[in-house]
Amino acid sequence: MNLEQLGNIIRERRNELSFSQEVLSNKSDVAIKTIHSIELGKANPSVKTLERILDNLGLQIIVVNK
Structure with missing residues (x-):
């Protein structure tokens, strides 16, 4: 996922x-x-910042190992 997709x-x-x-x-x-x-899609947020945003949106980060 790129930053533009994340932003969307x-x-x-x-x-x-x-x-x-x-x-x-x-x-x-x-x-x-x-x-x-x-x-x-112009910012690359830290994991902490992203977690705070996603928590308030009812979303979560899922890491998939390839």
């Missing part, structure tokens, strides 16, 4: 939950600029 998943789920970027920012304690950049 986050944006789509946020919209499904009717969260604005500001609401997600407040819930996850992640700067709104960071959320905006992630959704555009």
